[in-house]
Amino acid sequence: MTTLFDPLRIGNIELRNRIIMAPMTRSRANDEGIQPAFAAEYYSQRASAGLIVTEATNISPMAKGYVRTPGIYTPEQIESWRPIPEAVHAQGGKIFLQVFHTGRIALPDFLPEHTQPVAPSAVRGAAAPSPPDESTIRSRSRPVSSPGRASSVWLPLARASAAPLAAVAR
Numbered sequence: 001m002t003t004l005f006d007p008l009r010i011g012n013i014e015l016r017n018r019i020i021m022a023p024m025t026r027s028r029a030n031d032e033g034i035q036p037a038f039a040a041e042y043y044s045q046r047a048s049a050g051l052i053v054t055e056a057t058n059i060s061p062m063a064k065g066y067v068r069t070p071g072i073y074t075p076e077q078i079e080s081w082r083p084i085p086e087a088v089h090a091q092g093g094k095i096f097l098q099v100f101h102t103g104r105i106a107l108p109d110f111l112p113e114h115t116q117p118v119a120p121s122a123v124r125g126a127a128a129p130s131p132p133d134e135s136t137i138r139s140r141s142r143p144v145s146s147p148g149r150a151s152s153v154w155l156p157l158a159r160a161s162a163a164p165l166a167a168v169a170r
Contacts, residue, residue: 002018003018004017004018004019005017005018005019006018007050008050010051013051013094015050015051015094016048016050016092017048017049017050018050019048019049019050019051020049020050020051020052020053021046021049021051021052021053022053023053023054023055023056023098024055025055025056025066025069026039026042026055027066027067027068027069028068029068029069029070029071029080030068031067031068032071032074032076032077033058033064033069033070033071033073033074033077034070034071034076034077034080035070035077035080035081035084036080037083039070039080039083039084040083040084040086040087041087043084043087043088043095044084044087044088044090044091044093046093047087047088047091047092047093047095048091048093049093050094051094051095051096052088052093052094052095052096053095053096053098054084054095054096054097054098055069055070055098056069056098056100057069057070057071057072057081057097057098057099057100058070058071058072058073058100058101059071059072059073059099059100059101060073060101061073061111061112062101062106062111062112062115062117062118063100063101063102063106064102064106064110064111065100065102065105065106065107065110066102066110067110069100072097072099081097085097102117103117103118103119103120103125103132104117104119104121104123104124104125104131104132105117105125105126105127106118108130116130116132117132118132119132
């Protein structure tokens with residue numbers, strides 16, 4: 001009989017057990033979305049789980065939906081993440097980065113210059129104070145964010161444990 005502590009293979013990733021640490025918003029990043037130095041210790045202390053899924057990580061300034069959440073779109077944010085997968089891997093753990101965009105439920109208070117949120121439609125989210133500005137959506141000539149830039153740094157750090165993220169970022 002299979003137990004929670006038996007290994008598990010997911011694609012080309014071998015997990016030491018079937019325990020998966022779900023993402024939990026820690027709200028410990030600074031206002032610029034930079035992870036504190038102790039985040040590497042926090043995650044490495046949990047490396048005995050079969051897999052760790054990090055807290056929601058903003059992929060652009062327009063992705064932010066909560067205060068003190070980390071980002072992965074500036075060089076400083078990327079550098080603040082660098083020690084985290086290294087520390088988890090040093091303990092033999094596996095870690096995935098959860099990329100995040102709040103879309104239509106973002107509050108303008110958290111967005112650059114109090115911009116209206118961007119979403120695929122002008123439908124208001126249940127928790128949103130107003131719908132996204134449809135003219136903003138139609139007038140965008142470039143993607144809202146570029147997860148490829150973040151993943152190009154994160155993926156080499158996370159090695160094989162982030163292989164599914166590579167498929168998402170393509």
